[in-house]
Amino acid sequence: MRDxxxxxxxxxxxxxxxxxxxxxxxxxxxxxxxxxxxLPPVVFTYSEWEGFQQRVIAIGKSA
Incomplete structure (x- = not known):
């Protein structure tokens, strides 16, 4: 069921x-x-979300 x-x-x-x-x-x-x-979403704590964003940005800078 869609939220x-x-x-x-x-x-x-x-x-x-x-x-x-x-x-x-x-x-x-x-x-x-x-x-x-x-589909079920991926759930992050605020701390995990910050780390995820930092990692995505770092990957983008190295590409």
Whole structure:
């Protein structure tokens, strides 16, 4: 069943709708595939989310 009450957000750079989406729910950050929103999201604590973002940025800088 698709969640229609949660405020999922995607990047303003997402032009196709085929991007990941995030939501803050119950003190966690949830990440899901915007193309497949019925799949379960990946759930991060705020600390894990910060580490994830830092790693993604570091990978982008090394590419």
């Amino acid at each position: 229609t009450t949660t405020a999922w957000r995607r990047s303003t750079f997402c032009a196709t709708g085929s991007c990941v989406e995030i939501a803050q729910i119950d003190g966690t950050i949830r990440l899901r595939d915007g193309k497949n929103p019925d």
